[in-house]
Amino acid sequence: MMGNLIILPVxxxxxxxxxxxxxxxxxLRLQRVIGCVGMLVxxxxxxxxxxxxxxxxxxxxGNWPAPFGIVLMLDRLSALMLALLGAVxxxxxxxxxxxxxxxxxxxxxxxxxxxxxxxxxxxLTADAFNLxxxxxxxxxxxxxxxxxxxxxxRLRAGLHYVVTNLVGSTLFLFAxxxxxxxTGTLNMADLAQKxxxxxxxxxxxxRVAAGLLLLVFAVKGALVPLQFWLPGTYANAPGPVAALxxxxxxxxxxxxxxxxxxxxxxxxxxxxxxxLLWPAALLTLALGAFGALGARGLSRLVAFTAIGxxxxxxxxxxxGTVQAxxxxxxxxxxxxLAGAALFLIADLVLSRRGNHRLEDTRPIAQSGxxxxxxxAAAIAMAGVPPLSGFLGKLLVLNALPFVLGxxxxxxxxxxxxxxxxxxxxxxxxxxxxxxxAPHPTQPMTxxxxxxxLAGLVALTLFAGPLTTWxxxxxxxxxxxxxxxxxxxxxGGN
Amino acid sequence: MEILLAAAxxxxxxxxxxxxxxxxxxxxxxxxxxxxxxxxxxxxxxxxLAPGLVPIIHKGSxxxxxxxxxxxxxxxIVISFGMTAVLVMLAIGAHLGGGDDKVDLNE
Numbered sequence: 001m002m003g004n005l006i007i008l009p010v011x012x013x014x015x016x017x018x019x020x021x022x023x024x025x026x027x028l029r030l031q032r033v034i035g036c037v038g039m040l041v042x043x044x045x046x047x048x049x050x051x052x053x054x055x056x057x058x059x060x061x062g063n064w065p066a067p068f069g070i071v072l073m074l075d076r077l078s079a080l081m082l083a084l085l086g087a088v089x090x091x092x093x094x095x096x097x098x099x100x101x102x103x104x105x106x107x108x109x110x111x112x113x114x115x116x117x118x119x120x121x122x123x124l125t126a127d128a129f130n131l132x133x134x135x136x137x138x139x140x141x142x143x144x145x146x147x148x149x150x151x152x153x154r155l156r157a158g159l160h161y162v163v164t165n166l167v168g169s170t171l172f173l174f175a176x177x178x179x180x181x182x183t184g185t186l187n188m189a190d191l192a193q194k195x196x197x198x199x200x201x202x203x204x205x206x207r208v209a210a211g212l213l214l215l216v217f218a219v220k221g222a223l224v225p226l227q228f229w230l231p232g233t234y235a236n237a238p239g240p241v242a243a244l245x246x247x248x249x250x251x252x253x254x255x256x257x258x259x260x261x262x263x264x265x266x267x268x269x270x271x272x273x274x275x276l277l278w279p280a281a282l283l284t285l286a287l288g289a290f291g292a293l294g295a296r297g298l299s300r301l302v303a304f305t306a307i308g309x310x311x312x313x314x315x316x317x318x319x320g321t322v323q324a325x326x327x328x329x330x331x332x333x334x335x336x337l338a339g340a341a342l343f344l345i346a347d348l349v350l351s352r353r354g355n356h357r358l359e360d361t362r363p364i365a366q367s368g369x370x371x372x373x374x375x376a377a378a379i380a381m382a383g384v385p386p387l388s389g390f391l392g393k394l395l396v397l398n399a400l401p402f403v404l405g406x407x408x409x410x411x412x413x414x415x416x417x418x419x420x421x422x423x424x425x426x427x428x429x430x431x432x433x434x435x436x437a438p439h440p441t442q443p444m445t446x447x448x449x450x451x452x453l454a455g456l457v458a459l460t461l462f463a464g465p466l467t468t469w470x471x472x473x474x475x476x477x478x479x480x481x482x483x484x485x486x487x488x489x490x491g492g493n
Numbered sequence: 494m495e496i497l498l499a500a501a502x503x504x505x506x507x508x509x510x511x512x513x514x515x516x517x518x519x520x521x522x523x524x525x526x527x528x529x530x531x532x533x534x535x536x537x538x539x540x541x542l543a544p545g546l547v548p549i550i551h552k553g554s555x556x557x558x559x560x561x562x563x564x565x566x567x568x569x570i571v572i573s574f575g576m577t578a579v580l581v582m583l584a585i586g587a588h589l590g591g592g593d594d595k596v597d598l599n600e
Contacts, residue, residue: 129565136572143579152590159518159583159596166525166576167513173532173569180562181539 006059006074008045009082009120013038017113025106032097035109039093042116043086046079053079056476056486058126065490066126067187073126075483076473077329081123081254084333087455088247088340089116091448095344096240098444099351104149104238111148114141115244122251126487128179128186131255132172135220139165142248145241146233157236164229168219175212182206188262189487192480196267203268210269213259214276221252222310224283231291234303235356239347242299246306246339250332253313257325261477262484265320277318282408284311289415297356298349301423302342305381305416309335315405316396325474326467327395334388334459338380341452345374348449349427352439358423361430365439366446371428373449378424380456382417388459395467498538505531518584518594522577529573536566 016038024030056075060066093112095101102108118138125131147158180186182202183194198206215226222230230249234242260273288308295301313335316328350356352364364370376387383389393413397406459466476482505527512524540559548560588594 129568133568133572136576140576140579143583147583147586150586152587155583155587155590159580159587162576162580162583163513163521163525163596166573166580167528169572169576170525170528170532174535177532177536177539177562177565180536180565181541 003057003059005045005049006057006072006124007061009042009049010072010117010124012042012045013113013117013120017110017117020110020113021107024109028103031109032102035093035102035112036097038113039086039090039116042120043090046082046086049074050079050083056483058486058488066487067185067190067489070130071126071187071189071487072121072124073188073483073486074124075486076469076476077254077258078123080329080333080470080473081250082120084250084336085116085119085123085247088336088452089244091451092240092243092340092344094451095243095347095445095448096238098442098448099240099347101149101238101240107144108148111141111144112244114138115145117141119247119251123254126188128188128191128259129176132169132176135172135251136169138248138251139169142241142245145244146237148241149238154236154238157232161229161233164219168216171212171219172216175209175216178205178209178212182209187487187489188259189480189484190489191263192266192484193489195263195269198268206268207272210264210272211276213264214256214273217252217256218280219252220249221256221314222249222284222307223252223277223280223314224287224307224311225280227284227287227307227310230307231295231300231303234306234343235297235299239343239350242303242347243340243343246336246343249306249310250313250336253310253317253328253332256314257317257328257477260317261325262480271320274318274320277314278405281311281315281318282404284308284314285408285412286311289412289419292416292419295419295423296358298346298358298423298427299343299356301358301419302339302346305342305420306335306339308412308416309339309381311412312393312396312409315409316399319400320478321399322471322474322478324396324399325477326471327392327399329470329473330388330395330459330463330467331392334380334392334456337452337455337459338377338389341373341377341449341456342381344445344449344452345370345377348373348445352437358426361426362434363436364427365436366441367428367436369446371424373446373453374424374428376453376456377449378417378420380453382420383413384417386460388456388463391460391463494542494544498534498542502531502534502538505534516596518588518596521596522580522584525580526573526577529569529577533566533569533573536562536569538562 020034053076059072061070118134121134182205219226288304291304292301313332316324348370380387380389383393509524509528512520540562543558546558547554548558550557
């Protein structure tokens with residue numbers, strides 16, 4: 001029973017998305033009902049899986065034995081990512097419905113469900129080629145969501161996004177083919193066993209494949225110098241879609257962590273990813289901070305803070321110790337929620353003013369409430385006490401052994417704080433006296449944003465038990481014997 | 494055989510990279526297509542080149558060629574075909590809306 005539920009986070013959104021297209025093509029109300037019910041069931045399912053994820057469990061598609069068939073694997077990290085996806089997607093969907101964003105194109109709910117399917121599959125799969133397939137599923141849904149609502153600027157930014165990711169997909173395929181060429185397998189657990197045993201003649205090829213794969217994940221995770229697609233995409237995407245995309249960059253971090261700990265930190269590529277990741281992560285932090293300072297619109301500013309937070313996550317993951325991975329996971333949960341909240345707030349401002357520009361000083365309706373939400377989210381994102389951003393950065397600093405990392409994180413945090421404070425005062429304080437344009441309150445939108453912020457508060461309050469649990473997750477990741485054993489590999493190795 | 498295939502992959506990749514660096518969307522799409530062709534050939538070659546052999550273990554034949562890369566190529570072809578179609582639609586939309594098919598983005 002339990003074993004069969006593992007595939008449900010993939011199958012449920014896929015079936016519902018198909019039904020939405022077939023049955024509710026022109027019926028927005030029915031689309032909303034299907035979308036909401038699907039989302040609620042998905043969130044409950046993710047929570048249930050999280051509570052039952054202590055030991056890795058495999059789901060064999062078609063009951064084919066590994067490594068011949070495709071295996072899905074539920075372990076703590078997968079379950080954590082699924083739960084995080086549910087926690088972000090549920091308020092975002094509520095926000096999209098409350099603002100009517102979902103009515104500006106025809107297939108918002110179907111695309112949203114396909115996006116859930118792709119993300120769940122990417123988090124669950126234990127097969128490298130299957131990871132590629134689910135990446136494509138989530139990407140093609142994200143292309144549709146990105147240009148949802150239309151408009152010239154959005155279409156053109158969407159074109160950039162699609163081209164960048166298609167090049168990334170091509171690199172992914174080249175890397176996978178090389179890995180298959182040297183090892184003869186793409187099952188992750190099988191790779192983990194075969195990787196250290198590669199003959200010397202194949203080791204150079206193996207290093208090339210690992211390098212290509214890291215490039216792909218760096219594109220997804222917006223790591224400098226491959227972050228260039230992110231600001232234009234996120235700033236031009238519809239607000240709720242940008243908020244959902246807050247978890248898309250984490251797919252890159254997830255894949256790096258999963259394959260880095262399971263397969264690539266041994267044999268011919270031991271330490272290779274870490275030595276490439278930490279300088280790139282430092283540059284990402286710096287670029288995020290300076291970009292946020294230089295941004296002239298709120299959405300771009302938030303996009304750059306999202307880049308900076310990925311720098312912190314990758315810096316923690318590159319250290320390769322249980323303590324640093326724990327800190328990186330905590331910060332990843334935090335930055336996903338904080339980033340999503342900030343993107344929703346940027347959309348609240350946009351819908352009341354018509355543009356994102358920071359030099360525009362017309363007052364907006366419901367200014368006080370939105371300013372309060374912005375302040376809470378900005379405090380969290382910049383890493384100022386009392387919210388979880390501070391705790392997360394403290395954990396990361398505590399786990400990092402070197403001064404350069406400390407200096408970069410602290411200076412970048414200060415610059416981000418400066419940028420957010422300046423944006424907040426420009427948007428909410430310098431009202432030029434004229435009455436704001438009237439705008440309905442839409443309490444549901446404020447509640448959705450508030451829910452994400454409440455998640456941050458919970459993250460702060462329950463930091464103790466959560467870090468204990470995350471520490472066990474990190475221990476499992478750094479000693480993947482149980483993961484490999486659960487795959488139950490067959491055949492002559 | 495090996496040299497022919499390697500040269501074909503190399504030429505397709507080089508042409509693809511040159512074209513995706515162009516300023517207009519049409520050459521960029523062509524470049525992506527060339528890259529995906531190169532990629533498909535490369536995946537095919539990852540199972541080693543074995544001319545004239547069947548992709549199944551069979552008593553009557555001298556040996557077999559690895560069937561898995563062929564399945565992978567099939568998946569990759571379907572996905573890149575779909576992605577190219579999406580990209581063409583987006584490019585047409587951007588062209589009709591913006592009046593030109595330049596790739597660059599105005600702030």
